[in-house]
Amino acid sequence: MLNQQTISQLAARLGRREVSAREILADCLKQIERVDGRLHAFLSYDAADALAQAEAADKALAAGTTHRQKPLLGIPVGLKDVIAVRDQPLNCGSKILGSFVSPYSATVVEKLKEAGAVVFGRLNMDEFAMGSSTENSAFGVTRNPWDATRIAGGSSGGSAAAVAAAECIASLGSDTGGSIRQPAALCGCVGFKPTYGRISRYGLVAFASSLDQIGPLAREVRDAATMLGVTSGHDPRDSTSVPAPVPDYGAALEAPIKGLRLGLPKEYMIGGLDAEVNGAVQTAVKQFEKLGAEIVEVSLPHTEYAVATYYIVATAEASANLARFDGIRYGARVDGADPTDLYCKTRGAGFGAEVKRRIILGAYVLSSGYHDAYYLRAQKVRTLIRRDFLDAFEKVDAIVTPTSPTAAFKIGEKADDPLQMYLSDIFTISCNLAGICGLSLPCGFTAHPKLPIGLQILGQPFGEETILRLAHAYEQSTGWHKEKPPEQS
């Protein structure tokens, strides 16, 4: 079945004209019909629009266009419901946007289409990307393809589950504190959070503007590198995108990893780290040694303050960003006696519990009398966290950690305990606070039930090539990424 293959496999077969873009799309749509009633990775998809794009790809292939020119020609790519596509719905997993239809496309969507991708589908997510389980979607939870009683992770749970269950070939998510890497780990795929500023966020609905980054989810490291190359680059429409050249990420995979120094942070051996997860990560570290990497213990002394820092910075920014959802210019409205009454009622009815909690927390830490004690202090601790990483990168080329302290937990297990849910992000959030890059890739499975375990590799700012190279060498020497969930068979 074509939907189970990778971008590189499909590109080769499309190039030889053995298969058509229409056949690949048809297999993806068939798989969605077969499994998505149960998994609920997709909120919606426009099959007619996808078919038109696939037909255009087939025409381009017939006219001699190659994958060297258009690396994603004919490849179906899904999008998290937080990225705008002109004339398609955009809900951010929330009721408050009502029947919103995007008046323009995000830069990443334009870039995917320029590269020939068949861009389709709205993938489920925690409302406004706030959550670690996709249980906060207003449209129902996404289930894990390895065990449907468990979460797919979050907030990009739909993007991870759809790739793992072979409903699309690759997808885009967004990562504010681990929202690409954690669901990728729990669903057994590759998830990449690029350096802040690497990919334009024009057309990405903002959650926490100093932390948000768009990134790819894919079935193997090479595919993630292809997606990263296509979507990266400076964009005058996003003033936080960095005018740095985009390297050939595919070529970066081929360099040997012998002699690279890999840091193991001693602070990451915490209580609450599952024994099987720890075992898989330790085995992965030994594998890196076999491949010629040098393992060095490093210290990130402010690790234990990262979760507290994050939940001040991210909620403060969210409270400002989400002020735009006021029932005036777009989305749902609940009428009121005066404008303030309208705002309060619209936002009270339109936002779900977690979004309300975070906006309220953010408003509190920014409010008069508390700003310095909370927000300013958190920004200073953020400086210390960033310094920890920059100091460590003086000694090592990359840092290896677990992605998540446990494999996928049961649906409902942490739904009513926000603090426990926040603490499950411990390994991923520092990366966003420090503005560095990171990825997650499969490094094993728990025994009973069989659930994927993710390995996180963190790299220096704009050090994408190094962590891709490490991940690719590890992946090719172990083959964990070839294991398929029951939903794919």
Place this chain on the structure above:
Amino acid sequence: MPGNFDVQYVARLARIALTPAEEEKFGAQLSQVLGYIEKLNQLDVSGIEPTAHAVPMVNVVRLDEVRASLTNQEALRNAPAKANGLFLVPKIVE
């Protein structure tokens, strides 16, 4: 400080109407989160510069010139209430 946390007051600042059940539940949950956040007080941050965002770029500007943007019709496309090319809002002045 968590003891002083007045969820009703802050929800009002944030323009979010809460039900009494939500007030009670969120008040308790957020007090717990604020209790955890107190952890940051253990650190000495004197002399540390705050980080607003991680990329050292400031004052990114462009030429002040008119560019293509959404048409009036497109900008109003998703409005919950509109008339004569304008957003409709409740009466603001008496």
